[in-house]
Amino acid sequence: xxxxxxxxxxxxxxxxxxxxxxxxxxxxxxxxxxxxxxxxxxxxxxxxxxxxxxxxxxxxxxxxxxxxxxxxxxxxxxxxxxxxxxxxxxxxxxxxxxxxxxxxxxxxxxxxxxxxxxxxxxxxxxxxxxxxxxxxxxxxxxxxxxxxxxxxxxxxxxxxxxxxxxxxxxxxxxxxxxxxxxxxxxxxxxxxxxxxxxxxxxxxxxxxxxxxxxxxxxxxxxxxxxxxxxxxxxxxxxxxxxxxxxxxxxxxxxxxxxxxxxxxxxxxxxxxxxxxx
Amino acid sequence: xxxxxxxxxxxxxxxxxxxxxxxxxxxxxxxxxxxxxxxxxxxxxxxxxxxxxxxxxxxxxxxxxxxxxxxxxxxxxxxxxxxxxxxxxxxxxxxxxxxxxxxxxxxxxxxxxxxxxxxxxxxxxxxxxxxxxxxxxxxxxxxxxxxxxxxxxxxxxxxxxxxxxxxxxxxxxxxxxxxxxxxxxxxxxxxxxxxxxxxxxxxxxxxxxxxxxxxxxxxxxxxxxxxxxxxxxxxxxxxxxxxxxxxxxxxxxxxxxxxxxxxxxxxxxxxxxxxxxxxxxxxxxx
Amino acid sequence: xxxxxxxxxxxxxxxxxxxxxxxxxxxxxxxxxxxxxxxxxxxxxxxxxxxxxxxxxxxxxxxxxxxxxxxxxxxxxxxxxxxxxxxxxxxxxxxxxxxxxxxxxxxxxxxxxxxxxxxxxxxxxxxxxxxxxxxxxxxxxxxxxxxxxxxxxxxxxxxxxxxxxxxxxxxxxxxxxxxxxxxxxxxxxxxxxxxxxxxxxxxxxxxxxxxxxxxxxxxxxxxxxxxxxxxxxxxxxxxxxxxxxxxxxxxxxxxxxxxxxxxxxxxxxxxxxxxxxxxxxxxxxxxxxxxxxxxxxxxxxxxxxxx
Numbered sequence: 009x010x011x012x013x014x015x016x017x018x019x020x021x022x023x024x025x026x027x028x029x030x031x032x033x034x035x036x037x038x039x040x041x042x043x044x045x046x047x048x049x050x051x052x053x054x055x056x057x058x059x060x061x062x063x064x065x066x067x068x069x070x071x072x073x074x075x076x077x078x079x080x081x082x083x084x085x086x087x088x089x090x091x092x093x094x095x096x097x098x099x100x101x102x103x104x105x106x107x108x109x110x111x112x113x114x115x116x117x118x119x120x121x122x123x124x125x126x127x128x129x130x131x132x133x134x135x136x137x138x139x140x141x142x143x144x145x146x147x148x149x150x151x152x153x154x155x156x157x158x159x160x161x162x163x164x165x166x167x168x169x170x171x172x173x174x175x176x177x178x179x180x181x182x183x184x185x186x187x188x189x190x191x192x193x194x195x196x197x198x199x200x201x202x203x204x205x206x207x208x209x210x211x212x213x214x215x216x217x218x219x220x221x222x223x224x225x226x227x228x229x230x231x232x233x234x235x236x237x238x239x240x241x242x243x244x245x246x247x248x249x250x251x252x253x254x255x256x257x258x259x260x261x262x263x264x265x266x267x268x269x270x271x272x273x274x275x276x277x278x279x280x281x282x283x284x285x
Numbered sequence: 286x287x288x289x290x291x292x293x294x295x296x297x298x299x300x301x302x303x304x305x306x307x308x309x310x311x312x313x314x315x316x317x318x319x320x321x322x323x324x325x326x327x328x329x330x331x332x333x334x335x336x337x338x339x340x341x342x343x344x345x346x347x348x349x350x351x352x353x354x355x356x357x358x359x360x361x362x363x364x365x366x367x368x369x370x371x372x373x374x375x376x377x378x379x380x381x382x383x384x385x386x387x388x389x390x391x392x393x394x395x396x397x398x399x400x401x402x403x404x405x406x407x408x409x410x411x412x413x414x415x416x417x418x419x420x421x422x423x424x425x426x427x428x429x430x431x432x433x434x435x436x437x438x439x440x441x442x443x444x445x446x447x448x449x450x451x452x453x454x455x456x457x458x459x460x461x462x463x464x465x466x467x468x469x470x471x472x473x474x475x476x477x478x479x480x481x482x483x484x485x486x487x488x489x490x491x492x493x494x495x496x497x498x499x500x501x502x503x504x505x506x507x508x509x510x511x512x513x514x515x516x517x518x519x520x521x522x523x524x525x526x527x528x529x530x531x532x533x534x535x536x537x538x539x540x541x542x543x544x545x546x547x548x549x550x551x552x553x554x555x556x557x558x559x560x561x562x563x564x565x566x567x568x569x570x571x
Numbered sequence: 572x573x574x575x576x577x578x579x580x581x582x583x584x585x586x587x588x589x590x591x592x593x594x595x596x597x598x599x600x601x602x603x604x605x606x607x608x609x610x611x612x613x614x615x616x617x618x619x620x621x622x623x624x625x626x627x628x629x630x631x632x633x634x635x636x637x638x639x640x641x642x643x644x645x646x647x648x649x650x651x652x653x654x655x656x657x658x659x660x661x662x663x664x665x666x667x668x669x670x671x672x673x674x675x676x677x678x679x680x681x682x683x684x685x686x687x688x689x690x691x692x693x694x695x696x697x698x699x700x701x702x703x704x705x706x707x708x709x710x711x712x713x714x715x716x717x718x719x720x721x722x723x724x725x726x727x728x729x730x731x732x733x734x735x736x737x738x739x740x741x742x743x744x745x746x747x748x749x750x751x752x753x754x755x756x757x758x759x760x761x762x763x764x765x766x767x768x769x770x771x772x773x774x775x776x777x778x779x780x781x782x783x784x785x786x787x788x789x790x791x792x793x794x795x796x797x798x799x800x801x802x803x804x805x806x807x808x809x810x811x812x813x814x815x816x817x818x819x820x821x822x823x824x825x826x827x828x829x830x831x832x833x834x835x836x837x838x839x840x841x842x843x844x845x846x847x848x849x850x851x852x853x854x855x856x857x858x859x860x861x862x863x864x865x866x867x868x869x870x871x872x873x874x875x876x877x878x
Binding site for chain 3: 293294296297300301303304305306307308310311312314315316318319321322325369372373375376377379380381389390392393394395396397398399400401402403404405406407408410411412415416432435436439463464465466486489490492493494495496499500522523525526529530537540544547548551552555
């Protein structure tokens with residue numbers, strides 16, 4: 009009982025204190041089960057606030073599955089269950105007091121393929137704040153402008169905010185999705201291979217945006233591209249599913265620089281030197 | 286070897302000609318149907334015909350109250366079947382989990398679509414006319430037609446919703462929107478063209494039905510317009526039926542004219558709806 | 572880049588919207604079950620209203636009775652002439668419609684160019700949209716005189732006239748469902764057969780048609796269900812004589828025609844009304860079984876090509 013109230017208090021303080029410098033995750037023995045199949049098991053790691061953490065590994069190694077645990081999007085897959093504990097700023101996000109819908113306003117997500125809503129640019133960015141009940145025109149205008157600036161899209165679209173989002177190019181659409189996620193003012197931003205469907209120039213722009221953002225938001229990014237992980241991340245976690253019979257697991261996690269120059273595990277070395285995956 | 290190939294090719298030509306003739310025959314029958322309704326119906330249709338009530342034991346005058354009656358029935362049918370049908374379509378596409386219940390619901394919906402319209406008429410008579418005491422009325426007839434239209438609207442809604450990529454739903458949920466807000470603000474607006482068109486096609490079928498309203502709504506002859514939902518009404522399909530079989534000595538063009546009005550109404554609305562949808566599709570591509 | 576505290580305030584979604592989410596889910600789920608509810612209600616209401624007939628006449632007497640005289644002093648409520656009437660009309664219509672419709676579906680799916688395909692499909696769709704009462708009226712004006720003259724009958728109102736019109740009415744159903752089934756056969760199968768040196772026609776009847784056979788069959792069954800349940804056109808064209816027919820040239824009275832013609836003139840709550848409800852129950856049961864089997868066949872067919 010005492011513990012529960014302590015948790016609650018911690019959460020409230022957490023929101024205020026951390027509001028300008030992201031959130032931090034603490035994963036302990038996290039596992040994911042689809043139906044009866046264990047997909048990911050035994051993941052324990054910390055995710056540092058206001059830093060970029062990259063999840064790398066070959067396809068099918070559970071990176072995206074793990075990512076979706078962090079904002080409970082796995083709840084939307086009806087037969088997925090998550091074990092172990094995941095704490096955001098000290099609060100168990102799978103605890104009884106945590107509403108997944110509210111959690112997602114604190115932990116935003118950008119998807120692999122740009123997925124703007126079929127509405128105007130402005131309405132796309134304003135969608136999240138409006139969901140939270142923000143109606144005043146002035147405040148909404150400010151927030152939209154600020155979010156678009158943070159996503160480095162403002163100068164390109166400021167003249168036609170009323171344009172349909174589908175008229176933007178692929179790279180612009182993805183930055184719009186980033187702006188849309190930022191408009192809910194999340195502490196953490198999850199990115200699931202955000203540049204994998206984009207051309208090199210757009211990819212460069214997204215990477216620049218990420219570098220800008222990390223001063224104010226914690227970023228967790230799943231990427232297929234090891235050069236990208238090396239370029240943009242502070243921390244790197246390497247995941248691997250060694251065979252179809254075994255669940256995916258975390259091989260190692262460490263500072264990106266040392267991981268890429270001096271990997272601690274043979275399998276990590278094999279992967280980053282391109283011997284498989 | 287040569288002859289084998291030649292024979293196979295001959296068989297292919299014969300098959301193409303025969304199946305082509307079959308298709309041409311059906312298409313020709315449809316065109317003949319269209320042509321005869323238009324050619325024989327047009328002489329009977331005039332401004333007066335559309336705006337005057339029938340006179341002289343229905344052997345003269347127009348079909349104005351008949352048109353109004355059909356519009357009233359259709360309006361009520363839409364008012365009842367659209368909300369229920371669209372909600373059921375949303376359930377199947379957005380909420381239902383794969384399992385036994387969903388499977389039974391699906392079987393029930395497609396089975397409902399095959400229940401004979403006269404059986405809906407009996408059902409409406411027993412439930413709405415007698416048990417609920419609505420009598421022969423727009424209300425009873427509209428509710429009966431709504432039951433008949435539901436499966437079409439449900440199926441159309443579900444299909445339109447399934448066309449919407451799941452990326453959009455995920456994006457909205459990830460922004461902290463609830464399931465319902467996601468459906469209401471993102472999924473439904475995107476699927477609206479498909480839902481509207483499918484619903485109009487379903488309703489246009491209800492407009493032409495006779496058997497379900499035979500015992501639940503229609504009047505043989507009623508000069509005055511309906512005053513409430515509990516009035517009985519004249520209706521286009523029933524008017525064609527009685528004029529064709531029970532009114533002796535009537536001029537043919539009144540019946541053909543009524544048939545033309547009914548068929549044209551149903552077809553034009555459907556064509557317009559389909560055209561609007563393809564226009565919307567061109568605007569937004571997934 | 573720090574967020575100012577004014578906009579940082581967590582507005583928090585209104586509690587009502589979270590409660591609304593649950594309420595909406597319940598409401599929508601309730602609507603989702605409406606189809607089951609209506610089907611069950613149809614059965615129950617028909618059964619409930621048939622009670623008097625079941626008690627006073629008995630189901631066996633009705634199903635095996637060869638006479639239908641509902642309004643004489645001691646009424647006879649035998650369904651056999653009516654069921655025979657429905658059978659004759661439906662089977663004759665199927666015999667005429669099925670070969671032509673399946674052939675047309677094969678042409679549209681396998682041989683037609685895209686343009687021809689689109690045009691013929693929308694014309695056939697128009698055919699499906701024409702109300703049955705209009706078919707009945709056109710049948711009266713065109714088919715009945717034609718049948719009378721060609722077969723030298725005293726009256727053209729006969730099982731044959733109704734069957735001819737029905738054949739056209741059910742053609743769109745059979746064509747479109749059969750065409751869907753053919754279209755769903757994966758192209759790899761066609762290419763595999765063509766690569767073995769088969770012509771397109773050989774491919775069609777050796778590979779495509781057998782693969783799609785259950786879907787085609789389901790189309791035929793749904794067409795049959797539609798024919799049995801069709802009311803207005805049949806009512807207007809068969810002549811409505813309630814006797815056991817000896818040939819397709821006889822006037823017949825179908826189950827649907829009987830209900831439509833007589834329900835308007837019965838005493839509310841009387842025995843005749845109850846018998847008509849029972850007749851409706853028989854019709855509902857027949858079509859329910861046909862539709863269920865067709866749906867199960869279609870479901871199986873669909874699963875086959877998934878993956």
